[in-house]
Amino acid sequence: MHTLLTGVRIAVTRAGDRSGPLVQALERVGATVHEIPLTRLEALDPAPLHDALRDLARYDWVLLTSVNAVERLATVVRDRGADVAMATRRLAVVGSATAAACEAQGWRLPTVQPERMQAEGMLDEMAARSDVEGTRILYPAAAAARDVLPEGLRALGAQVDVVPLYRTVPDPDGQERMLRLVEAGEVDLVAVAAPSAIDALLDVLPPERAGRLPVACIGPVTARAARTAGFPVKVESTAPTVEGWVRSIVQALRTA
Known part of the structure; x- marks a missing residue:
């Protein structure tokens, strides 16, 4: 040591x-x-995520910013038998730990993974692409997560569906x-x-x-x-x- x-x-x-x-x-x-x-994590009603995953193919992108979001999303993906559809979605991921969690689930490697591990870095990366405008993005996240990402992506012409999965409580x-x-x-x-x-x-x-x-x-x-x-x-x-x-x-x- x-x-x-x-x-x-x-x-x-x-x-x-x-x-x-x-x-x-x-x-x-x-x-x-x-x-x-x-703090500890408190799970929220999974029904909204089940609704979103009922037709996962309508989403062009899945945006993930935490390991917790990956794990909770993976559980519902398995429950709904949506593994194949999930494996073909483009992933936008913040943080190396989040990317590793996606890989552990057998999902495709992230299409976008900014070096800066924050919302602003993700927006810079997405703004430089030509395949974001007009797309639909699923964003499973913590309740009360910052609005920077969804608002910024909407400004780029994407439709963003934010689905709260859990909240952090003392x-x-x-x-x-x-x-x-x-x-x-x-x-x-x-x-x-x-x-x-x-x-x-x-x-x-x-x-x-x-x-x-x-x-x-x-x-x-x-x-x-x-x-x-x-x-x-x-x-x-x-x-x-x-x-x-x-x-x-x-x-x-x-x-x-």
Whole structure:
């Protein structure tokens, strides 16, 4: 094990099995890791997705921006026996983890996968193509996802059907544990991957604590939410992988 981060105590807020790779990567560089999910996923009524998949062939594209969306879509695709139709749809995918999840389902490789792992990067890629205008796009997503993608794609002349699959809600047990550790001074840095984790963290911390608790964010959207909430952003990683995120954390802490 490398000792780059020996003595550094990092709280990882990703939920469930999504936290595993980050925890392991941080431990490999010597950090002490507290695995504390601050949010959990709550499934929504699958009926709208079943309705959308009743005639999947009407969609030219399927847009996917998270592993959670891929997994929930795959379940309904199997239930409806729509595997063949899904395997022939053009995929527009944000993030390498999302692309890997699609590949694990046996779907075709993404037609579009921007290097910038955010909505704006996807819109730039789609705007440069000649096969988007006049098409119909299925976008299974989290409830309350940003409108940037669907609105931007509509501006490019596409018809976009947004189907909410799940929502992110606070995890009270994780919030309580985080508060205890922070109050005891046992957390040096909090790794956050989504604005919902920032909201859940802010719910349980006094403002004065938030202003003194450094966070390591992946992506500019999460970093912007953290700054707005008053957290000092120690790390803003634009790398689309866990390994890149950890490299950014190591670099920031070793040069501090």
